[in-house]
Amino acid sequence: MKIERxxxxxxxxxxxxxxxxIVTDQGVYGIGDATLNxxxxxxxxxxxxxxxxxLIGRDPHRIEDIWHYLYRGAYWRRGPVTMSAIAxxxxxxxxxxxxxxxxxxxQxxxxKxxxxVMVYGHATGRDIEACLDEVARHVDEGYKAVRVQAGVPGIASIYGVAKKEGERYEPADSDLPAEHVWSTSKYLNHVPKLFAAVRERFGDDLHVLHDVHHRLTPIEAARLGKEVEPYNLFWLEDCVPAENQEAFGLIRQHTTTPLAVGEVFNSLFDAKTLIENQWIDYIRATLTHAGGITHVRRIADLAGLYHVRTGFHGPTDLSPVCLGAAIHFDTWVPNFGIQEYMPHTSAxxxxxxxxxxxxxxxFIVGENPGHGVDIDEDLAKQYPYKRASLPVNRLEDGTLWHW
Ligand SMILES: O=C(O)C(=O)C[C@H](O)[C@H](O)CO
Ligand SMILES: [Mg+2]
Incomplete structure (x- = not known):
């Protein structure tokens, strides 16, 4: 059998x-997600x-060999573009x-x-009250785990909160990057109040999560982790940018709040030190951005040795193809933790x-052969590409910060 097209x-x-x-000479085809927001x-x-x-002319059965051909064979290794294409x-x-x-x-x-597989949904609101109503809506819809992100007084536009009440949150919302203003002190003062209100209204059983979206320094993250300990978070996500893996060693010394990281990782080497030192609890690297099933399986296996569980990234910027394949992976992987779920538009x-x-x-996995997701190419043509950029953050004095 050969790859024909x-x-x-x-x-x-x-x-x-x-x-x-990818279409084979026998007519069987497969599809993969390559979306890099x-x-x-x-x-x-x-x-x-x-x-x-x-790829043309290669035997599609030789997944391992093709993976290494594309990875080692390029000479230039890793990086989000390369690893999304390989994925x-x-x-x-x-x-x-x-x-x-x-x-x-x-199979x-x-x-199995x-x-x-347990998922977490996203509750967001302009203020604490609106956010709690969204948590309640998720609980009514059956969610056992909810990520909670609320607006912060004094910060006009913040990660995870829709611009208008009732709108979906979609960060890549302008042709060129929108500029947001970030205040660490306002944020740090607000988040413990949010989680106190969540526990007060919903009790102890609901799993609650929070995404810092890379904005703190290690010592600030340590403070936040300690301050939310009484509210028993399922995880605190991306509390610092993770290029410096040792930063998590510092945070870990100060708090028992479980830590999740890795949605921007694209290889095992981004996570190796974090995992081997047991500085994190959940690894978020998912199939589309980290080299596909072949590579993420290696990350999950290493993680399993160190009590680190999976918590795959699953925002709307990953297509249903990634989500579908991830649900198969989640159904199998022994050290599964949780799966993120932000529903896609009906279109x-x-x-x-x-x-x-x-x-x-x-999520309940499907039983169709393959990963169970297809693409309607005629319908796809009705929705042409439109450039959309993620925002950037600046501190109040104008310094460019992490978004
Ligand atoms: O889903 C999350 O946890 C995210 O942080 C989503 C990211 O902002 C998004 O994927 C950026 O493209
Ligand atoms: Mg995140």
């Missing part, structure tokens, strides 16, 4: 997605100029292999470790028909 499909049913379709066309160019020409190929090839085997993907990984769900389903705060 491969091509990218860029579509924007509410937001941009990049999909790779705000940098979509860089991955398209990498795939079209450099990867697709190398798209990898996810599409696993899709093909599972379709040829006539099995859902989780090829080793079968659980019947369903996105129509472009990407899928067989996973949400029920009672969990």
């Amino acid at each position: 491969a091509y990218t499909i860029v579509t924007s049913p509410g937001r941009n997605f990049v999909t790779l379709k 705000g940098r979509e066309m860089a991955v398209v160019a990498y795939l079209e100029e450099h990867v697709i020409p190398m 798209a190929v990898d996810i599409a090839l696993w899709d093909i292999k599972a379709k040829l085997a006539g099995m859902p993907l989780y 090829l990984l080793g079968g 470790s659980r019947e369903r 996105t769900d129509d472009v990407f028909p899928h067989d996973y389903r949400f029920e009672d705060g969990h």
Whole structure:
């Protein structure tokens, strides 16, 4: 069997997605997600100029060899563009292999470790009261775990909070980056009050999470971790930028609040020190940005040795293809923790028909051969690409900060 054709499909049913379709000479095809939010066309160019020409004529069964060919063979290793492109190929090839085997993907990984996978949803509100109402809506919809992000008095625009009440939160909302103003002190004073209010209204059973989105220094993160300890968070996410993995050693010395990190990681080497030192509790690197199933499986296996569990990134900027494949992975992986879930628009769900389903705060994996997600190419054409950038943050004095 040979790979006969491969091509990218860029579509924007509410937001941009990049999909790779690989077609074999026997007509069986697989699809992979290659979406890198705000940098979509860089991955398209990498795939079209450099990867697709190398795939034609190869045996699609040789997933491992193709992975190393694209990784080692490029000489230039790692990085989000390269690893998203490799991931798209990898996810599409696993899709093909599972379709040829006539099995859902989780069976090829080793079968089910659980019947369903717990997800967390996103509650957001302009202030604490509006945010708590959103938490209540999630609880009513069956969620067992909710990420809680509220507006902070004195900060006009903040990560995780929709611009207008009732609107979906979509950070890549302008052609060129919007500029936000960030105040660490206002934020740090506010967050413990938010979680005190959450526990007061919802009691102890609900799992609650929070995303700092890389904005603190290690000692500030240590302070926040300590101050929210009484509210028993499921995790505190991305409390500092993680290029300096040792920073987490400092935070860990000060707090028992569980730490999650890794949505911007693209390889095992971004996480190795963090995992081996047991400085984190959850690893968030997911399939599309970290080299696909073949590579994330290695990250998860290393993590498992050190009691670190998976908590895959799952915002709307990852397509249903990534989410579908991730649910297969979650269903198999022994050290599963939780799966992030931000529902896609109905237009996105129509472009990407899928067989996973949400029920009672969990995803149930589909039983169709492959990863269970397809793309309606005619419908995809109705939603042309529109450049959209993530915002940038500046401190109140104008210094460029982490967004
Ligand atoms: O889902 C999360 O936890 C995020 O932090 C989402 C990111 O802001 C988003 O993926 C950026 O593209
Ligand atoms: Mg995050």
